[in-house]
Amino acid sequence: MRSNIFFGRVALGVYLIIFFGYLLGPLLVMGLTAFNSAAFPSITPWQCYTYEWFGVLFQDDRILNGIKNSFIVGIGTVILSVSIGLAASLVLTQIWPRWRSTYYTIIIAPILIPGVVLGISTLVFWRRVSEVFGGNAEFLNNGLFLTIIGQSTFIASYCMLVFVARLQRFDPGLTEAALDLGATHTQAFRKILLPFMRPAIASAAVLAFLASFENYNTTTFTFGSYPTLTIELSQMVRYGINPSISALAVIIVVLTVFAALSAEVYRRRSKIKSGELKPRKGLPAWMVGNVATILLVLLSFTVISMAYTAQAYSPAECKAEYREARRLENQAKIEALRAAREAARQNQAPVESGPQAPASQGAGAGAFGNVFAPGNLEGKTGQDEGEVDTAPPPASPFGNVFTPNNLEDSSGTKGN
Amino acid sequence: MKKPKLFAAYFRNNGLLLGGIMLFLVSVWIVIMILLPQIFMLDYSFRPNPVNLRPGEMADDYTLKNYRYLVFGPEGASGMFNTVDLMVFVRTIIAAMLVTVMNLILCYPLAYYLGQSKGTGFLRLLVILLVIPYWINEILRAFALRIIFGDVGVLNGVMMSLGLIDQPYDFINADIALYAGLGYAYILLMLFPMYNVIESLDRNQIEAARDMGASWVRIHRRIVIPHAKPGIASGMTMVFMLSAGALAAPQVLGGTSSLWFTQLVYQWFNDTLNWQQGAAYAIVLLVASIAIVLTFMKIFKVNMGDIGK
Numbered sequence: 001m002r003s004n005i006f007f008g009r010v011a012l013g014v015y016l017i018i019f020f021g022y023l024l025g026p027l028l029v030m031g032l033t034a035f036n037s038a039a040f041p042s043i044t045p046w047q048c049y050t051y052e053w054f055g056v057l058f059q060d061d062r063i064l065n066g067i068k069n070s071f072i073v074g075i076g077t078v079i080l081s082v083s084i085g086l087a088a089s090l091v092l093t094q095i096w097p098r099w100r101s102t103y104y105t106i107i108i109a110p111i112l113i114p115g116v117v118l119g120i121s122t123l124v125f126w127r128r129v130s131e132v133f134g135g136n137a138e139f140l141n142n143g144l145f146l147t148i149i150g151q152s153t154f155i156a157s158y159c160m161l162v163f164v165a166r167l168q169r170f171d172p173g174l175t176e177a178a179l180d181l182g183a184t185h186t187q188a189f190r191k192i193l194l195p196f197m198r199p200a201i202a203s204a205a206v207l208a209f210l211a212s213f214e215n216y217n218t219t220t221f222t223f224g225s226y227p228t229l230t231i232e233l234s235q236m237v238r239y240g241i242n243p244s245i246s247a248l249a250v251i252i253v254v255l256t257v258f259a260a261l262s263a264e265v266y267r268r269r270s271k272i273k274s275g276e277l278k279p280r281k282g283l284p285a286w287m288v289g290n291v292a293t294i295l296l297v298l299l300s301f302t303v304i305s306m307a308y309t310a311q312a313y314s315p316a317e318c319k320a321e322y323r324e325a326r327r328l329e330n331q332a333k334i335e336a337l338r339a340a341r342e343a344a345r346q347n348q349a350p351v352e353s354g355p356q357a358p359a360s361q362g363a364g365a366g367a368f369g370n371v372f373a374p375g376n377l378e379g380k381t382g383q384d385e386g387e388v389d390t391a392p393p394p395a396s397p398f399g400n401v402f403t404p405n406n407l408e409d410s411s412g413t414k415g416n
Numbered sequence: 417m418k419k420p421k422l423f424a425a426y427f428r429n430n431g432l433l434l435g436g437i438m439l440f441l442v443s444v445w446i447v448i449m450i451l452l453p454q455i456f457m458l459d460y461s462f463r464p465n466p467v468n469l470r471p472g473e474m475a476d477d478y479t480l481k482n483y484r485y486l487v488f489g490p491e492g493a494s495g496m497f498n499t500v501d502l503m504v505f506v507r508t509i510i511a512a513m514l515v516t517v518m519n520l521i522l523c524y525p526l527a528y529y530l531g532q533s534k535g536t537g538f539l540r541l542l543v544i545l546l547v548i549p550y551w552i553n554e555i556l557r558a559f560a561l562r563i564i565f566g567d568v569g570v571l572n573g574v575m576m577s578l579g580l581i582d583q584p585y586d587f588i589n590a591d592i593a594l595y596a597g598l599g600y601a602y603i604l605l606m607l608f609p610m611y612n613v614i615e616s617l618d619r620n621q622i623e624a625a626r627d628m629g630a631s632w633v634r635i636h637r638r639i640v641i642p643h644a645k646p647g648i649a650s651g652m653t654m655v656f657m658l659s660a661g662a663l664a665a666p667q668v669l670g671g672t673s674s675l676w677f678t679q680l681v682y683q684w685f686n687d688t689l690n691w692q693q694g695a696a697y698a699i700v701l702l703v704a705s706i707a708i709v710l711t712f713m714k715i716f717k718v719n720m721g722d723i724g725k
Binding site for chain 2: 012015016019020022023024025026027029030033040041083084087088090091094106107109110111112113114115116117118120121122124125128149152153156184185186189210213214215216217220221229230233234237238241245246248249252253256257260261264
């Protein structure tokens with residue numbers, strides 16, 4: 001029996017590790033690529049620790065412009081979809097029972113309709129409407145307007161669900177009492193319903209903003225001449241990328257973690273205030289003995305110290321070393337080639353067009369180059385420097401580091 | 417007539433101003449944002465493309481040729497059917513179903529574990545960890561998987577340095593990256609509805625069943641799954657609809673030789689600029705996925721009202 005429980009626990013642990021590895025592993029890897037100096041986002045040929053991609057990110061006008069558009073769209077979508085969602089949920093509580101399920105089906109449908117369909121239908125519909133108005137309704141074809149409308153169509157459904165959940169705990173007797181005591185409907189709404197709904201409104205607004213910020217499927221049809229951040233990212237991902245995208249992801253993840261931890265700290269604090277939780281003894285008062293606070297402080301400290309060292313830190317030296325290692329590695333290869341040719345008794349050794357010379361493998365250099373190969377230094381002394389510029393980069397991601405002949409050949413050329 | 421009376425009750429309950437605003441917002445949403453655009457798109461899909469009209473055809477005429485194109489291909493084509501596009505369609509639907517089932521299997525144990533454990537700090541940490549990936553852009557999430565599955569990606573690097581393979585394995589063209597990416601993108605939409613319903617299950621029921629000697633499998637089959645059915649249906653519906661209609665993951669992670677149906681729609685709109693044809697394809701996708709969801713809901717006896725809870 002006991003071994004059974006033990007087995008169950010191990011299985012659960014393994015399962016949790018796999019699940020969270022699947023969920024978080026890709027983000028972790030992407031985060032690491034932001035600090036690798038390789039021009040293509042990758043970690044396996046680790047070159048140099050660098051902050052340069054953050055600099056590249058902040059100088060990219062398209063990204064900055066995309067962020068600006070995303071914020072405009074996000075704010076518009078939040079306003080529109082929160083108010084629609086609130087109205088729709090209030091109507092849902094009052095609608096005639098006979099119509100209720102039809103009504104619910106219609107307002108839940110936008111969640112289930114594929115995003116591309118929503119984008120297309122919005123585009124087609126407003127194009128028609130602006131045709132009806134003739135030339136003086138150009139704003140109806142404006143990318144920002146269309147994107148806000150298209151996104152709100154389904155984000156309002158999300159908001160509506162949040163409000164419905166909260167409304168289930170609302171006591172309509174409160175509003176009735178207020179009305180009986182002479183409050184107007186607007187007063188009752190503002191003084192009673194709205195304060196009760198405030199937490200739900202806050203979470204619906206956050207949800208709406210996030211959903212709008214990351215939306216791609218709908219926006220890709222409606223953005224017109226106002227590409228949002230997601231659109232810019234998708235174009236970067238498809239047509240040539242560098243790790244500045246990863247740098248952006250790192251920033252988003254850090255902000256997310258920061259927000260999540262702050263929310264947790266806030267929750268704990270209000271619980272302690274209301275007496276539900278007791279603060280642990282022996283800790284400073286601001287820490288109120290919970291893990292989230294400590295993590296939050298640690299995170300802030302890490303970010304600040306990283307930003308600070310980024311001012312002074314320069315990977316130039318490491319990069320020079322890396323280049324040197326690559327150069328030596330190439331040289332070793334050239335010599336290997338040359339030795340092979342010599343052995344075959346050929347007078348000419350056209351290194352540039354050699355059959356083993358692959359082109360354009362810039363990013364695929366070995367992680368450690370040939371730095372540690374003993375033949376390297378010897379080979380270097382035996383050769384003139386002129387060969388280096390035309391040398392082909394190494395073929396496989398690991399260069400020829402692991403092929404034994406490499407060393408023999410390069411040291412063999414020394415004798416020539 | 418009853419209706420005016422009911423409207424009067426509505427305005428008596430809410431006041432003229434508030435009731436008016438609410439009614440206005442809801443009708444704008446339902447009529448102008450949901451219903452009319454779909455109707456216009458449907459209408460659009462039956463129109464010929466004004467750029468390549470046949471002789472005697474007007475741009476206002478109704479025609480079935482956009483739909484005919486999907487099934488039979490261009491007029492005068494050699495084959496009987498438009499096999500390329502039809503295969504893409506079938507593949508999209510089947511793959512979306514596979515992704516849905518995969519997510520269900522992956523999420524059910526965690527949903528059960530989270531739902532049945534008492535709320536400790538560890539659990540809250542797990543929930544925070546779950547939500548973080550969901551806040552990251554869909555494109556960035558797909559891109560993260562591309563870093564892992566690419567030719568010079570992490571997985572190939574690790575496997576090659578371990579000596580498991582000596583050539584990079586092409587995960588992208590084998591569609592492994594795509595399926596992993598689709599599952600990844602919508603996994604939380606499967607997890608949270610299930611978690612919500614399992615959380616509401618009374619633990620005593622499971623205890624009682626266990627005391628009476630029910631096996632582990634039986635407890636799940638007879639108690640947990642029937643109780644969680646609305647959540648499972650809700651999660652599966654959302655994951656299926658969203659992955660069938662996904663565009664970001666296929667564009668970033670899809671192989672060169674295999675397309676997702678939404679990519680065809682995208683091409684008609686943005687590359688070929690034949691909006692009418694694109695609208696027809698979008699309608700086919702919409703109708704097919706709704707029909708599939710409704711069929712499955714009928715088979716498993718789930719109501720529409722359960723979705724989204």
